[in-house]
Amino acid sequence: MTRLNRPAIFVVESNPGPLELIQQELHKRYAADYNIHYAALPFEALATLSTLREAGAPVATILASCWLEGMGGETFLQLARHLHPQARRVLLTTRGDKSVAQTIIHASAIGTIDAYSSKPLGAADEDFHIVVSQMLHDWVAENRPPYIVARIVGDQWSRRSHELRDLCKRNSLTFEFYDTDSAEGRSLLEESGCPAGPLPVVLLADGQALTDPSNIELAEALDRASIADITGPLPEGVVDVVIVGAGPAGLSAAVYGASEGLSTLVVERVAIGGQAGMSSRIRNYMGFPMGISGGELASRAYWQAWLFGTDFTFGREVAELEVQGDERVLRLADGGEVRARAVILAMGVSYRRLGIQALDELIGAGVFYGSASAEAVAMKGQKVFVLGAGNSAGQAALHLARFAEDVTVLVRADSLLPSMSEYLIREIESTPNVRVRTNTEVVGGGGSYRLEQLVLERNGTRETVPAHALFVLIGATPHTEWLPETVCRTEEGYIVTGRELLEDETPPTEWPLERRPYLLETSIPGVFAAGDVRHGSLKRVASAVGEGSTAITFVHRYLAGD
Ligand SMILES: Cc1cc2nc3c(=O)[nH]c(=O)nc-3n(C[C@H](O)[C@H](O)[C@H](O)COP(=O)(O)OP(=O)(O)OC[C@H]3O[C@@H](n4cnc5c(N)ncnc54)[C@H](O)[C@@H]3O)c2cc1C
Numbered sequence: 202m203t204r205l206n207r208p209a210i211f212v213v214e215s216n217p218g219p220l221e222l223i224q225q226e227l228h229k230r231y232a233a234d235y236n237i238h239y240a241a242l243p244f245e246a247l248a249t250l251s252t253l254r255e256a257g258a259p260v261a262t263i264l265a266s267c268w269l270e271g272m273g274g275e276t277f278l279q280l281a282r283h284l285h286p287q288a289r290r291v292l293l294t295t296r297g298d299k300s301v302a303q304t305i306i307h308a309s310a311i312g313t314i315d316a317y318s319s320k321p322l323g324a325a326d327e328d329f330h331i332v333v334s335q336m337l338h339d340w341v342a343e344n345r346p347p348y349i350v351a352r353i354v355g356d357q358w359s360r361r362s363h364e365l366r367d368l369c370k371r372n373s374l375t376f377e378f379y380d381t382d383s384a385e386g387r388s389l390l391e392e393s394g395c396p397a398g399p400l401p402v403v404l405l406a407d408g409q410a411l412t413d414p415s416n417i418e419l420a421e422a423l424d425r426a427s428i429a430d431i432t433g434p435l436p437e438g439v440v441d442v443v444i445v446g447a448g449p450a451g452l453s454a455a456v457y458g459a460s461e462g463l464s465t466l467v468v469e470r471v472a473i474g475g476q477a478g479m480s481s482r483i484r485n486y487m488g489f490p491m492g493i494s495g496g497e498l499a500s501r502a503y504w505q506a507w508l509f510g511t512d513f514t515f516g517r518e519v520a521e522l523e524v525q526g527d528e529r530v531l532r533l534a535d536g537g538e539v540r541a542r543a544v545i546l547a548m549g550v551s552y553r554r555l556g557i558q559a560l561d562e563l564i565g566a567g568v569f570y571g572s573a574s575a576e577a578v579a580m581k582g583q584k585v586f587v588l589g590a591g592n593s594a595g596q597a598a599l600h601l602a603r604f605a606e607d608v609t610v611l612v613r614a615d616s617l618l619p620s621m622s623e624y625l626i627r628e629i630e631s632t633p634n635v636r637v638r639t640n641t642e643v644v645g646g647g648g649s650y651r652l653e654q655l656v657l658e659r660n661g662t663r664e665t666v667p668a669h670a671l672f673v674l675i676g677a678t679p680h681t682e683w684l685p686e687t688v689c690r691t692e693e694g695y696i697v698t699g700r701e702l703l704e705d706e707t708p709p710t711e712w713p714l715e716r717r718p719y720l721l722e723t724s725i726p727g728v729f730a731a732g733d734v735r736h737g738s739l740k741r742v743a744s745a746v747g748e749g750s751t752a753i754t755f756v757h758r759y760l761a762g763d
Contacts, residue, residue: 208261208345209236209253210333213246213277214293215270219320223264223293226321230330231337235261243272250284260285261340262333266293266320267301275308282313283633286603287344289336292317309491312599312628315339316491339494343578346375348406350423354379354386354393355401358651360565361413362401363576368416371472371479372515373500374423378579416471417535420516435514435537440466442756443531443541444749445519446680448475449742450732451547452502453749458545459509461753463760466539467511468531470518474499475549476733477742480593481577481600484624486742498742520683522728529728543756546684546696546723546730547749550677550740555588559647560671567652569672580605580670586655588643589674590617595625597672602635605670610637611657643671679734687711689724695736696723716762719755721748727759 210231214220220239227237236258240246243265253260263281265274278290292308294301296319308314318332351369355362357380369376379386381400390396393410403411403419407426411418442458444451447469458465472478480495489498507513521532522544529544552570554561560568569576577600585605587598590612602608610617610629616639617626629635644663645656655668679694689697699720702712712718714726721729729752732738732745 206258207234207236208259208340209238210337211238211240211246211250211260211263211281211288213240213243213264213269213274214266214320215241215243215268216266217241219266219293219295222321222323226324226326226329227333231333235337241270243269243277246277247280247284250281254284259344260288261344262289262291262336264291264293264318264333267295267298267304273304275304275313278308279313279631286634287340289315289340291315291332291336293320294318295320296322311631313631348375349377350374350406351376352379352389352404353377353401354381354389354404356381356650357579358563358566359401363565363569365401365403365414365419366576368419368472371474371496373496416516435533435539436464436466436512439528439540439542440464440512441541441760442466442543442545442753443468443529443539444545444547445531446475446547446549446732446734447473447499447503447513447515448547448549448732448745449477449499449502450549450734450745450749450752451475451545452499452506453746454545454547454731454752455506455511455513455749456502456509457750457753458756459506459511461757463753463756465506465511466541467506467513468517468519468533468539469513469515470534472515473503473513476551476593477745480596482596483742485622495742522683522685522688522725524687524725529725542727543759544728545749545752545756546681546688546728546734547732547745548680549733549745550679552674553676553678555643555673555675557643557645559645560643560652563646563648563652566650567648567668567670569670570674576670576672577601577604582606583669584667585609586611586643586668586671587674588671589676590614590620591674591676592620592622592625594672594674595621595629597674598635599625599628599632601672602632606634608635610635611641611643612637612639613642615639646671677733681734687725688728691736695738696730696734697736698723698730701736719758721752721755722759727756729755 212223265277267274274292292314305317316332318329321329353365393402393404395412399413405426409422411422441463442465444454444467447467451467455465455467474495477495478499482492483495484492518534519531520534523530529541531539580601581604583605585601585608587594588611598608598610641657641659644658646654654665656665681690681694699718702718702724723730731748731752733740
């Protein structure tokens, strides 16, 4: 039975034998929850996809054979992408057919396909099903979460509304957002018992209503409701190693620390994943040939570390570090305190501000720093700008393009080439609703309550353009301002470690021991730094992960020897 509001799986295969087998396999597994459409000819398939689009019927995944009558599968998927940009696209190949390798490499490099799979060879071909299931999982995660943990009512364009959406998204908490002006928003406010706010109001699945909650208040309420074990109690004794930050470096240190028998605590002020958690697809991390979303990678690492026995506490910010004999004491912004034998600083970096007051006043109200993933769905049909020329700007633009009407990447230089990976540039070039404006700077902008326009300057000429959102991704600064003077840092704030502490050109530090500092050790013995926060780090997920695990090796050595 076809119901328009059910998502669709769409298959195009011109060869009757494989088509019949695909039909049988998909029908057995997915017919109860999805509408399944089949077509033999690509033009016929495009016409049906177009009709579905006009009817507003969601398409979750499109599978197309490499060889179709009258058109290659890659070309077909490229055309289908215009009609249903959110659908996951899979190229179907014949097992063992090496002649399609170049097509797959090209199609994946320019973002035409999300995955490829061999056509099923017989019943219950799990290799085929795992690809289909993964595509449906990814689509559902973005478009139709199975249950809602939190409903947030607030002003769509207020900074705190944005922060709460971001917090939920990055903690994998499914949420819905309602503007205060909407009928649903008003009715939820009545239901909450606090119609006058203060806003935003968060209604949790167990009925709790929180008015303008802080991160820690929200985390504690989620714990009370047994929805998510986010805050966790602080340990009372001395922990072997405390890790500050749950980005890739911190998570990796947690996995290795706990699995190697150290009592391990991670303190994170926002959510797992750090910057990587904002990335819609990390394509250069080993072991994931078609890429993996940063959120998914972080979530897997979190569960791995947790299963080895790591304790986590989220929504808490470390604000002070003090040395008391053999113990390293970390004080938290909310007043708590943890004592450790060793510490790993993995606080990463955050995006540099634009420094234009009119725009900084609109942060969360159309101006966003770094995170594009929490806002992407809200950008449906909007004119969106991305400022920056690095890989994170490229990824944000491509992710936003799935939802926004058009995306303009603003670049100060005359090309993306020196700063962005070639695969992203190619993907941007082949995405119809993304364009790049080079030699362009943002010099102003504004709007009443939310961003409405930007002032751009190109070769001395200024132009005001209508804009619904600006995502700023223009380089980063490390989160080290809270550390004591005794932690040696560069002028920009990056932490100096290891042998560099003894080199002349670094700022003068007293290394207090006779032994030389271990690799990744800071100027305080027993305090290590890993990932982007460290001077000389490579600013990659893989290197942050490598440094997190390496730091644990030296924590062992420090604990054994000092
Ligand atoms: C949008 C985007 C896309 C990217 N794509 C790629 C990619 O495709 N491939 C790639 O290799 N790299 C990519 N990167 C870079 C990569 O994500 C970073 O190099 C990596 O995340 C660094 O890891 P980290 O653990 O050192 O720091 P971070 O990821 O920055 O994590 C640091 C964590 O520490 C927390 N923290 C900070 N201060 C405190 C404190 N005082 N108390 C408690 N917690 C604190 C922060 O909240 C954060 O969660 C991308 C980055 C971005 C932003």
